Amino acid sequence: MKDQKILDKIIELIDKSDKIAIVTHILPDGDAVGSALSLWKVLTDYGKKCDCLCDSPLSLSLKDVPFNEFFDKKTQETYDLAISVDVSEPTRTGKYRSLFDGNSISIDHHKGRTAFSKVNYVDLRSSTCEIILDIINYAFSQHLTKDVADLLYIGLVTDTGGFAYEYVDQRSHECAIKLLDKGVNGCSLYRKYFLEKPTQEIRMHAEVVSKAIFELSSELAILVFTKEILDKYKCDITQTSSAIGNVMNCQEVKVGISITEIDNRRFKVSIRTKGTVDANAIASEFGGGGHVNASGCRLNGDIGIVIDKLVFAVSKNL
Numbered sequence: 001m002k003d004q005k006i007l008d009k010i011i012e013l014i015d016k017s018d019k020i021a022i023v024t025h026i027l028p029d030g031d032a033v034g035s036a037l038s039l040w041k042v043l044t045d046y047g048k049k050c051d052c053l054c055d056s057p058l059s060l061s062l063k064d065v066p067f068n069e070f071f072d073k074k075t076q077e078t079y080d081l082a083i084s085v086d087v088s089e090p091t092r093t094g095k096y097r098s099l100f101d102g103n104s105i106s107i108d109h110h111k112g113r114t115a116f117s118k119v120n121y122v123d124l125r126s127s128t129c130e131i132i133l134d135i136i137n138y139a140f141s142q143h144l145t146k147d148v149a150d151l152l153y154i155g156l157v158t159d160t161g162g163f164a165y166e167y168v169d170q171r172s173h174e175c176a177i178k179l180l181d182k183g184v185n186g187c188s189l190y191r192k193y194f195l196e197k198p199t200q201e202i203r204m205h206a207e208v209v210s211k212a213i214f215e216l217s218s219e220l221a222i223l224v225f226t227k228e229i230l231d232k233y234k235c236d237i238t239q240t241s242s243a244i245g246n247v248m249n250c251q252e253v254k255v256g257i258s259i260t261e262i263d264n265r266r267f268k269v270s271i272r273t274k275g276t277v278d279a280n281a282i283a284s285e286f287g288g289g290g291h292v293n294a295s296g297c298r299l300n301g302d303i304g305i306v307i308d309k310l311v312f313a314v315s316k317n318l
């Protein structure tokens, strides 16, 4: 438990509130959806009028998670309390930003995040789902059902790349044990939510990976998903992120960058690193951020110039 005082404050705020909004980030990943829906279910069972809100729909790969029908289903006009989960920047709450002007809590695991809530509970764990499980165990343990455990495991197993990333520690595995104890089928969730993808997505990744650009003595690999290639395989921008794992498996590569064209000359950039190379420092140069080994930012302009800027930023951080 990181800080029991803040945790007690969070429980107190929840107890005092009747209508609670739980908000996660735009383009939600497994950790965002798992942490938001699990907390939504627990607080609903605890007797709160609770909504799980997100300014983006569920991606294809997450569309059938438990309680998906309650994702971004708004039932209240106003709220007494807003809780953000897995949100590192206020802009990532999208149209729900103003909910955080009032009583608010942020629960997150991103280093160097912007504090935008009244109470900020930040613990640099492997996933936000780990922190949510701690909170559930601390105050709501009777509501840790199998479905809630499934949601938390989905966040845990996807945000850790199947317990393979640098920041995975003993506590991550202890969380997994607690969830497996509830009857979670770890293998099937790992396969379904982390490994398996639509065939078209795998085919698109294969083409993009085969055209990877290697720079800086092959210590940097860059993947480029243009609008054209997304259209060719009928994929959307949520289906590019995992391809980077392929180039990270190259022995020489220390930094992998995946560039996705959102629309004309606007790019979403994902940065992955090995060991002590700081992805957060690279992303910060362009107003982005995240973790030491996984960060992101946005860049606009000509793709050649975007790549040049990124190569230069990486060269300073290798």
Ligand SMILES: [Mn+2]
Pocket (backbone or CB within 6 Å): 031, 032, 086, 109, 127, 128, 159
């Ligand atoms: Mn996360």
